[in-house]
Amino acid sequence: MAVNSEQTADRKAMGKIINRYPPERRYILAIMQDLQKQFNYLPKDALQMTAEYVNTPMSVVYSMATFYKAFSLVPKGRVVLKTCDGTACHIKGSNIIIDEIYKTLGIRPGETTADGDFSLETVNCLGACALAPVLVANDRVYPKVTPASLREIIEENRGRRDESTERE
């Protein structure tokens, strides 16, 4: 029962987002961006509802969902680590940070830890090149990351997750 009511609530939220836009094909991208922000991924239901709404085959919506980097078809971790791998960060050692994250959390870019705590993504330039290498954990920006400071960052964000669950 609980699961069903949750699903209905989700569908309601999805409908609300989709209805913000006129039912035209050119708004698929905008709709999916808002859905991604709300749910942290694009649920299958949401894609189907979008396709129906703009009267476009599901295959078109799916091709867009998989083409653009901003979208994910599986849920992302509670904390998304984004390591900047723009050129400035790269030549200042971002690949070492990525290696160290793998050693500590066992995830490579695009993956999520089994417990759903952390996801790792690489981004191509955050525009904060003076702070290279840069790491972003959800919205927190960490400048000039080193292998040593990385461990602290990961611990800090584990704590951060606990805080938020306690509050809930």
Next chain:
Amino acid sequence: MNQLKGNNPGRRTILVCCGTGCLANGSAAVYEALCDALKGNDKFEVETLAKATGCNGLCEKGPLVKILPDDITYCKVKAEDVPEIVEKTLQQGELVQRLLFRDPATKKYYKSHHETNFYKKQHKLALRNIGEIDPSSVQDYLDRDGYQALEKAVKRMSPAEVIEEVLKSGLRGRGGGGFPTGLKWKACAAVDNPPRYVICNGDEGDPGAFMDRSILEGDPHTVIEGMIICAYAISASKGFIYVRDEYDLAVKNLTKAIENARERGYLGKNILDSELSFDIELVRGGGAFVCGEETALINSIQGNVGEPWDKYVYPAEKGLWGQPTVINNVETWANIPVIINDGAAKFASIGTEGSKGTKVFSLVGKVVNTGLVEVPMGTTLREIIFDIGGGIQKGRQFKAVQTGGPSGGCIPESLLDLPVDFDTLTQAGSMMGSGGMIVMDDRTCMVEVARYYVNFLAEESCGKCVPCREGISFLLETLTRICEGKGKLEDLDLLESMSCTIQQAALCALGRTAPNPVLSTLKYFRDEYLEHINNHRCPAGICKELTEFYVDEKLCTGCGRCRRNCPADAITGEKKKAHTIDPEKCIKCGECIDNCKFQAVKVK
């Protein structure tokens, strides 16, 4: 003084830089602390106001705080410094010396950033307002001659005259192509098939580049004004700004700017009581590098996957929904109001024969003053990197500068005196691109840099055409092999021949320029490739499989800095005695070599 314009001299204005770099360094807290300190404070002689501005460019020294009309610049300001600034500077009129910009070479302090070499050699046109205004305030923009170019165009010029002015200015597209902007407009206006569209390409995808972002965040109205002027010139009814969704602040500031422009009658029906009716819609990009290519971007706006099409017919004739479309880059748009206001002749007096005006570069990498700079075309690379940029970090050796993003190339020291413009960079095997300028030192491996760009392009290739999709994957496999020490001499020939095929056969400009990083490094840094292949050694100490660090006993003073910085506890040694690195434990992160003040850590 130009920077005082729009900031009432009868009042004191404190500008806190809230560009991305400064925000990441905590400038929001500085701004809040300042607002709190000013609230209800009656100890000032003149009215004092705090404003959050866009990026000032000197990101390395952020957060920056500027005080006008005194023209004082404070660097690396923290929220804790605010009480001292309020008390000493704002109330007593004294400088806080420790927060002033200090030249690392001469140790001299500068009261204003305008006195520093970083700013003195710059010439700001596209960035003229950024850092001086609150981007969320249309009034700030109006106070600095905002929307006057639009008024001039609409009320005193014919559409043909506007196009002629842009043509005469010699402005070329700043997104990388360098196509004359006036010609584009003229071609579009000549197609008798309304409606026509105007697009701003803000899908800045080059890694290591943030020019467009700074303009959209720091001065959104200039882009909007440029687009409206074009709409007038070509009789367009609708415009689109395509911006990366990751640029939260740019999206926010643009949304507000469009609303404000509508309220003030610069967008909508009968703009400034003329026949012109024009509106702008914001489209958030989905994060695909290829959408920076104009036909791919148009596909994306239409609600398709962002794949390019072959340009037998240019968008000026058949673009968005098959209609005539002008599409220009953010920086190009930002130049339009300047050209109309000051006249084409003045604009054309800046720059070189073939490239007029200025260019914004994001100067990043191993350079002392990382940041955003705008210089006249024709400025040499040496001036940009050494005079403005302050040279190489940690006194290391310059090796190369990469321009043009993933489609560009690496330029060696022997070409540093090259005057930068569209044509000279192309001749050198690189390109202007959108303006990324990444400085590399002797700790950058050129083979690995080529691999990095090719890896980026392999991920971002849309996959539509075979030469790009398969060719780049092949380049990546080969380069990875060389970086891992499994390269063979014949690999270099394979790289070259595959690069030629891609250059000739790929569908869009992104594909055709993709081999540039490989070809330019092969041309200028072939020795490094050979060192990897023949001697299984990475001279820069970057390719892990080919690197072993050791401490030169003669140079080591035993200061212990490397030992303390080593995250793997691989370094041992007693105080004041030469240290040693355990190769078994070493993770080859390079912390030791980068932090040694005596150049005692070496690559075997």
